[in-house]
Amino acid sequence: MDARIWLLLSTAIFAAFLLFRMRPALSGRRGGGAIREALRDARDRAAKSTTPQERARALADAGDACARSIARTNGAVGFYLRAMRTDPTSDELVTRAAAALVRRPRALESLLWRRLGSDTFSAERKPAALAALRALAAVYAGSGGPLRSRSRARAIEHILLAMGEPVPVRTPSLADA
Numbered sequence: 001m002d003a004r005i006w007l008l009l010s011t012a013i014f015a016a017f018l019l020f021r022m023r024p025a026l027s028g029r030r031g032g033g034a035i036r037e038a039l040r041d042a043r044d045r046a047a048k049s050t051t052p053q054e055r056a057r058a059l060a061d062a063g064d065a066c067a068r069s070i071a072r073t074n075g076a077v078g079f080y081l082r083a084m085r086t087d088p089t090s091d092e093l094v095t096r097a098a099a100a101l102v103r104r105p106r107a108l109e110s111l112l113w114r115r116l117g118s119d120t121f122s123a124e125r126k127p128a129a130l131a132a133l134r135a136l137a138a139v140y141a142g143s144g145g146p147l148r149s150r151s152r153a154r155a156i157e158h159i160l161l162a163m164g165e166p167v168p169v170r171t172p173s174l175a176d177a
Contacts, residue, residue, distance in 0.1 A: 035072075038065040042079075056087035060096055067100040076101065077111045084115050089124050091131035098135035105139050105147050112136050126163075133160055137167075 042062035049055040063079035066072035080097040087093060094115065101108040112132045121129050133156055140153035157167045 035065050035069045038062075038068075052086050053090070056083040056090060056093060059083035059086060060093055063097060064100050067104075073101075073104050073107045077107050080111055081114055084128070085118070088119055089128055091127040094128050094131035094135060098131075098138075109136065109139055109147060112139075121163075130160075130163070130165055133165075 039062055042058050042065060046055050046058035046062065049058055059079050060083040063076045063083060066076035066079060069075075080093070080101075083093050084090070084097070094112075097111060098108060101111065112135055115132050116129060116136075119125055119129065137153060137156045137160070139147050140149045140156060160167050
């Protein structure tokens with residue numbers, strides 16, 4: 001037999017193997033229906049809401065639904081950011097987003113910096129800004145944080161100290177020595 005036939009046969013077997021292994025992701029049935037339904041419900045509630053707080057909660061619910069999905073991290077960040085812009089005084093939205101995106105530290109970092117960069121530190125918005133700073137401190141913290149940026153962690157600590165707030169306890173790492 002010609003070598004091209006063996007190559008073609010092995011390619012076909014490999015393609016069949018890949019299709020077999022990827023069938024849960026390709027079918028979209030495993031948990032995807034519940035997430036899509038929750039996302040649709042949250043979007044409907046956001047459209048029908050009458051107060052900014054109701055709309056922000058509905059947008060955060062949509063962010064929670066996206067965060068539970070594997071491939072909707074950008075959607076989750078977008079919904080959380082819209083929720084935070086709708087109700088900029090809510091520190092609960094910040095802690096909720098931080099809890100939902102804890103396994104996606106880069107997305108959480110991006111969301112928190114966008115939140116801090118787009119808002120003022122006025123008296124009524126200060127609790128939400130402090131919640132964002134504390135969540136960033138947890139992301140950057142020494143050996144316990146997923147992104148381990150010593151200089152950024154120290155900068156956040158200095159900001160919190162300048163604002164008269166307690167600094168989260170960091171676990172020492174080898175980089176601190």
